[in-house]
Amino acid sequence: MKILLAMMSHETNTFSPVPTPLERFGGGTRPLEGPDIQRFFQNRGSTLAGMLSVAQRHDVELITPIAAGAPPSGPVDDDAYTYITETICAAAVGCDALLLDLHGAMVTRTYPDGEGQLLAALRQAQPGIPIAVGLDMHANLYPGMVENATIISGYHTYPHIDMFETGVRAAEILFRTLAGEVAPTMVWGNRPMLPHVMRQGTDDFPNKELQAQCRSLEASGEALAVSLFTGFPHADIENAGLSVVVVTDNDPEKAAAIRDELLDRAWQDRSSFVYQLKPLTSSIAEGIAARDEPGDGPIILLDHYDNTASGGTMDTTEVLREILAQGLEDVAAFGIFDPEAVGQMIAAGVGSRVTVNIGGRFHMGALKQQSSPLEVSGVVRLISDGRFTIRGPMATGSAMSMGPSVVLDTGKVEIVVISRHVEPYDLGCFYSLGIDPLAKTYLMLKSRIHYRAVFLPIAKKIVECAGRGVCTSDYDELTFEHVRRPIYPLDNLNDWEYPGNPV
Numbered sequence: 001m002k003i004l005l006a007m008m009s010h011e012t013n014t015f016s017p018v019p020t021p022l023e024r025f026g027g028g029t030r031p032l033e034g035p036d037i038q039r040f041f042q043n044r045g046s047t048l049a050g051m052l053s054v055a056q057r058h059d060v061e062l063i064t065p066i067a068a069g070a071p072p073s074g075p076v077d078d079d080a081y082t083y084i085t086e087t088i089c090a091a092a093v094g095c096d097a098l099l100l101d102l103h104g105a106m107v108t109r110t111y112p113d114g115e116g117q118l119l120a121a122l123r124q125a126q127p128g129i130p131i132a133v134g135l136d137m138h139a140n141l142y143p144g145m146v147e148n149a150t151i152i153s154g155y156h157t158y159p160h161i162d163m164f165e166t167g168v169r170a171a172e173i174l175f176r177t178l179a180g181e182v183a184p185t186m187v188w189g190n191r192p193m194l195p196h197v198m199r200q201g202t203d204d205f206p207n208k209e210l211q212a213q214c215r216s217l218e219a220s221g222e223a224l225a226v227s228l229f230t231g232f233p234h235a236d237i238e239n240a241g242l243s244v245v246v247v248t249d250n251d252p253e254k255a256a257a258i259r260d261e262l263l264d265r266a267w268q269d270r271s272s273f274v275y276q277l278k279p280l281t282s283s284i285a286e287g288i289a290a291r292d293e294p295g296d297g298p299i300i301l302l303d304h305y306d307n308t309a310s311g312g313t314m315d316t317t318e319v320l321r322e323i324l325a326q327g328l329e330d331v332a333a334f335g336i337f338d339p340e341a342v343g344q345m346i347a348a349g350v351g352s353r354v355t356v357n358i359g360g361r362f363h364m365g366a367l368k369q370q371s372s373p374l375e376v377s378g379v380v381r382l383i384s385d386g387r388f389t390i391r392g393p394m395a396t397g398s399a400m401s402m403g404p405s406v407v408l409d410t411g412k413v414e415i416v417v418i419s420r421h422v423e424p425y426d427l428g429c430f431y432s433l434g435i436d437p438l439a440k441t442y443l444m445l446k447s448r449i450h451y452r453a454v455f456l457p458i459a460k461k462i463v464e465c466a467g468r469g470v471c472t473s474d475y476d477e478l479t480f481e482h483v484r485r486p487i488y489p490l491d492n493l494n495d496w497e498y499p500g501n502p503v
């Protein structure tokens, strides 16, 4: 039996000016292809690795054409999309089943649902074969994805620490299907709501409870897979937002009942998915006041408007500027993306005193207000190639590359300046650069929820800071033209009753 295993993964922020060419899909210059994929993904904390581990327990011929995953950014270039999908489609010919690690929020220059287009092409070529898909919790679901897959399974955690388990779940259902043990039937639905990413964490109500319900329905055997996708709101496409997919063993009525209960519950609690804004100056002042509060560990200053893992440019300077203006001391900041400044500081060398402009280089056309470069003076404390192995619990064991990286020490703030877009969701971001994050009074992090996986347990306090950036938590800063209307909270649907679930 021949099984195809492949990955095509991208969370597209349609407001982001960061380009997404083929070179962005992969740890190096292009996606990983062929048999190397199996070696590379062995025991990694990813959906593909989970699928691989299940496939390796079966006596099958495994075809691994491509593993293409890019950090979030703007719409995917058409030639990159064509290359990835044609590689998968060509390898799928003659296969008995397909295992696909897809993100579920890919927007290309041409298509709003990159995954739906791929699945439709695969289904058309081979109508009868089972196709199992693993999706990120931020998937924005389209009918084409559900109609052309046999099994869909999504993460239950945010921070995403169950990517491997999601791959295992999808693959096990696929192999049970091939063995004739189950006959998956799948339904889906959505609600007109755009949950704020800052309110989607599974430490918090209501997503904690919603995901727990999904897990318990799977554990009890009532359903094969139950996925609630909070969706990715920074994609101005018709179907952005919250949705549910349920897979049962040949019981469409039960699947529909589970779907409706979850959607009704999410809709009921929609106001808890809305983020409350605070001005930046008062957030930094709150951070200063927190120094005198009891407790140990660093105070986290969260620059959540510019999270690269939501498509942020990672080079806006407003939060760092305010930290310097209010005179905070003993700060480590991760980080500013600025390959040009990195090059200047590498040329100056370790120990040199430099004055450089960092950040503020991307023009963010979707925003009315831009960021600007920040002039800083300090000592080049450390130069690194930016490579380390992730300790976890997110993406445990994976190789991280921040590109050539520099620590610039102003005396009060150690600023990490990097050359590849990397969200700080692992302590290695600091330890690999000679900074002990536990020993700092403050850590500035450009992140939204994923930082919680390691920084929440060690932090004294979290202060959310409204900076600037294309993953702004203030929807008023963005112009939505394509998302279906009305939709909450862009439209006031506080008293609106959902007219009824699809039959």
Ligand SMILES: [Zn+2]
Binding pocket: 136, 137, 138, 160
């Ligand atoms: Zn996600």
